[in-house]
Amino acid sequence: MTAPSPRFGRTPRGVYLIAGLLGTAAVLATFASVVPWYVDNGTFPIDGGYLVYSQYFTPGPGGYTHACSTYVSAHATVCVSFSYDYSGGSGTVSISTLYYGLLGTSVATALLAFAGAMTISAGLQGRVRPRMTRTLVIAFVAAALCAAAASTILLPTAQGPAYAGFSGCPGFNGTASPCDSFVGQVNCLGVSTPCSATNGSNFSWYPQTGWYLAIASAGVLAAGLVLLHFQPLAAPCPFCGTLNRFPARYCITCSRPLPADKLKNSVGYRL
Numbered sequence: 001m002t003a004p005s006p007r008f009g010r011t012p013r014g015v016y017l018i019a020g021l022l023g024t025a026a027v028l029a030t031f032a033s034v035v036p037w038y039v040d041n042g043t044f045p046i047d048g049g050y051l052v053y054s055q056y057f058t059p060g061p062g063g064y065t066h067a068c069s070t071y072v073s074a075h076a077t078v079c080v081s082f083s084y085d086y087s088g089g090s091g092t093v094s095i096s097t098l099y100y101g102l103l104g105t106s107v108a109t110a111l112l113a114f115a116g117a118m119t120i121s122a123g124l125q126g127r128v129r130p131r132m133t134r135t136l137v138i139a140f141v142a143a144a145l146c147a148a149a150a151s152t153i154l155l156p157t158a159q160g161p162a163y164a165g166f167s168g169c170p171g172f173n174g175t176a177s178p179c180d181s182f183v184g185q186v187n188c189l190g191v192s193t194p195c196s197a198t199n200g201s202n203f204s205w206y207p208q209t210g211w212y213l214a215i216a217s218a219g220v221l222a223a224g225l226v227l228l229h230f231q232p233l234a235a236p237c238p239f240c241g242t243l244n245r246f247p248a249r250y251c252i253t254c255s256r257p258l259p260a261d262k263l264k265n266s267v268g269y270r271l
């Protein structure tokens, strides 16, 4: 009597894990696409008072929005139109390139590192030939290093041209601006101390929730792939159908010996 050779596959838990992780990553990515990735807050003096503003970068068309700027003087606090922003010219391009680029290169580096780890694991299990393993690992490591290097090159390259342009990315006479660094601040430009909102320009810029959500979405996916990779495989007993974990020799329900060699040979896929 020859029992049909079962094939190892994902346990129901493994399937739920994949579904849960994909769902979580999708929810995080959805929220990331609608909330700001970046904010630039500032105050600067204008005639008789000073202006307080906030502007946000959100992904998608439009990119920039700014909150109502407030003109504050001794007599009035009013909402004024704000022409001094990054919504036109090279500033928007520079900053969005920076944020998308850094996200993209981090995700690419993580995926390539994961692919390299998977290849090493497959090589150790004898599922990939040593020479092929070596070639693949070298290729993945080289590609991961290139992706990581791209993000460090990206910072100055994406920001350089806009930095020079006052109208594109205001930096007040060549000082630091959001087009110059990922996170930063400038206090009391060109004014005498002591510094206050009324006598100097103050700017600060930093990432917002959306940026972190985008990173978290990619992180959940990457962590999920690793977890899944180490999740045990299982196969139904050819006699009673019980799911037995690899590499079980005897069925846990009916105690019959499982066709171990066939089972081993049938393990041809792991995520």
Ligand SMILES: [Zn+2]
Binding pocket: 237, 238, 239, 240, 241, 242, 251, 252, 253, 254, 255, 256
């Ligand atoms: Zn059984």
